[in-house]
Amino acid sequence: MTDGPLVPLQAGQDLVHPLMEDLNRFLMVYKFGLAEVSTKITILAEELTLRGRDNPIEHVTTRLKTVTSIAAKARRVGCELTFDDLRVTIRDIAGVRIVCSFVSDVYTVADMLTRQPDIKLLMTKDYIAKPKANGYRSLHLIVEIPVFMSDRVVTVPVEVQLRTVAMDFWATLEHKIYYKHDSEVPASLRAELVEAATDAARLDQRMERLHQEIHGPR
Numbered sequence: 001m002t003d004g005p006l007v008p009l010q011a012g013q014d015l016v017h018p019l020m021e022d023l024n025r026f027l028m029v030y031k032f033g034l035a036e037v038s039t040k041i042t043i044l045a046e047e048l049t050l051r052g053r054d055n056p057i058e059h060v061t062t063r064l065k066t067v068t069s070i071a072a073k074a075r076r077v078g079c080e081l082t083f084d085d086l087r088v089t090i091r092d093i094a095g096v097r098i099v100c101s102f103v104s105d106v107y108t109v110a111d112m113l114t115r116q117p118d119i120k121l122l123m124t125k126d127y128i129a130k131p132k133a134n135g136y137r138s139l140h141l142i143v144e145i146p147v148f149m150s151d152r153v154v155t156v157p158v159e160v161q162l163r164t165v166a167m168d169f170w171a172t173l174e175h176k177i178y179y180k181h182d183s184e185v186p187a188s189l190r191a192e193l194v195e196a197a198t199d200a201a202r203l204d205q206r207m208e209r210l211h212q213e214i215h216g217p218r
């Protein structure tokens with residue numbers, strides 16, 4: 001892969017096709033990294049179900065950051081628009097979101113995943129233990145996974161977000177209502193969003209307690 005700057009383009013040069021090719025090659029490994037992590041999660045969910053244990057995973061989604069979103073984040077964090085710099089600095093180009101049933105499941109699944117010998121845990125941000133000021137709760141991991149190509153092995157960073165259904169409900173709607181919204185949202189409405197996050201956290205606690213009372217500890 002060439003590793004020149006993504007910009008600037010010069011007038012009259014057909015830089016678009018080679019650039020698209022480089023971009024596709026750059027993004028390809030992240031796509032494969034996502035597939036690797038997704039397969040691991042599918043195996044965990046199916047194996048637990050086959051062993052007659054409760055499947056702690058409700059659903060899983062994956063996303064590759066768009067080129068626009070990568071460029072915006074690069075600008076925000078002061079990263080040069082070169083493939084080398086992007087590779088090192090932007091570690092959430094590949095993202096997997098695992099929605100679990102209960103809070104304890106979030107940690108169990110995170111542990112099952114990060115204990116696998118080919119996965120390297122690079123960073124943990126525990127927004128459940130320490131929610132963001134706006135009420136956001138989730139467990140974020142940056143993991144590195146090897147991807148076996150035809151001629152080399154590439155290690156790819158993947159952001160894994162783990163959260164409960166209640167956390168996901170709040171975050172999905174808050175994303176629509178407010179997160180990274182350009183216009184000002186009145187403080188009273190922001191306070192209500194924090195309150196709603198507290199309600200979601202209470203609901204998580206209650207559902208986990210009910211589950212334990214009926215089925216015993218997970």
Ligand code: 0O2
Pocket residue numbers: 073092095125132134136140170171172174175179
């Ligand atoms: P999208 O559309 O979900 O992919 P940054 O990425 O610069 O915001 P950082 O430190 O790299 O910050 O990442 P951080 O804060 O650990 O997590 C970023 C991702 O977590 C976001 O991805 C969201 O998915 C989610 N997130 C973090 N904070 C909030 C929040 O307050 N509300 C909601 N709804 N989601 C949040 P993206 O790429 O910003 O967006």
